[in-house]
Amino acid sequence: MGTAKTDTRTRILDVAQDLIQRHGLNAMSFKDLSDAVGIRKASVHHHFATKAEMVRALLERYQVEFQQIVRKVLDSKVSGKTKLKRYCGLFLQTLEEGDQDKSCLCGMLVAELYSLDEPEAALVRKFFRSNIDSIQAILDEGAQDGSLSPGSSPDIVLAALEGGLLTARCDGGPERFSTIIRQLIKMLSA
Template structure:
């Protein structure tokens, strides 16, 4: 029933993550899905409707992944590492983070979309801050920094690493950055080479 709509979301997400919001057109999307341009408007009247639905779906997928991480690991550093792994797929497929792509288009974006993107990042920061705070209490995360600051550092590093290594170094370089990031967060990091 919702088959076409779902397919539209999938293909549109790929297009946006590959070329940006302004960089893809309804014509491109129609071609990708094998449907006529006018039919897209039936499902998503305007382009910002589509963008909004895209961010919502993306956010939900991440929410599910975060819940799985909490269920699947105990120690905070492990959880952060698992969180970082979520970005890896993008590097492998040569696709940016949907919300990073949208965020960077800033000015040109409908206000509602910008707000949704902001909420996406805020949710991640809040989740990470909670994980890190727990880790500090358990003694697995260095306790000399505000967990909220560390949470922002984590999101920034991973978003930046995706941006960078998608273009430059590929999955291996990304994984190297992720390892260094997690190592820097752990309590009592070894100091000798």
Template structure:
């Protein structure tokens, strides 16, 4: 399996189409035929770049995780305060949700983890680990600065925050409301603030 950084422009277009489909329909809700129609190519061309669907999804999640990691670094560069970083983190989820009520790629795939091939499931787990490690650090920084209560450990707060944001997307889509992750983040952070 190739690494996402080794992708041709056509492979990138295929990944873009598959990402949108996954965000709307999940792993089991799209096929290579769907991708081919969106990209405007024949199905064998997709197999040329990604022999199996699990290859495509594993590479897509690698790319998604890399992009998200870049967002985390940007947040650190733009925001000194841990609370501002946590708000900026929620804004990434809000931007995704505001695009036709799309869900986080890994949130959607995580819900289907029982039916994912191991290569894709492993990449999804890596995405969540990257995010939880970062959030745990930021929650700990906020606690040490006296901005967040210390009644829960930073790791539990990180898990609760990520769960709230992913859940807000699912609930917002399911209830067809405009309330998205940013509103839930504000409520969560006001509840845990010192």
């Protein structure tokens, strides 16, 4: 359990996540990881025996981290509409990072779903479901406090965010993604 500076295992996961968010799972190799981290390919295998095991660790970490951030949004003392804005802002932050070409980890993996084994595919599904639950909670709250119109489905919010990341990344960048979010909020407002 060494923690000297930055855990090599953590650095591997960081690089892997970055590469998958930009290039996709099947376009990322153990060599890419070892080159980026500065160790040998076999050393990556020391930390993650198989690619599937690495993806699993990555998804579990991503789920926990993302849920923690979403939790903060949900627990804040603001209107439902403001929470929705902040929630969507989380996805915008991803696209604004680095070279402005990063998508959601699970948004990428869902495209390559058949390259995943079932345990990992289940984690992707779990990510989407817990996000649907979070969005539903926000929509319910907004309907109650009168900031959002009642009777909206959370599915379209998730679809617009995931699809928006992919399409904006290809053309238009963060500005276009912001436009999509603005339009989405407007349509869901009371």
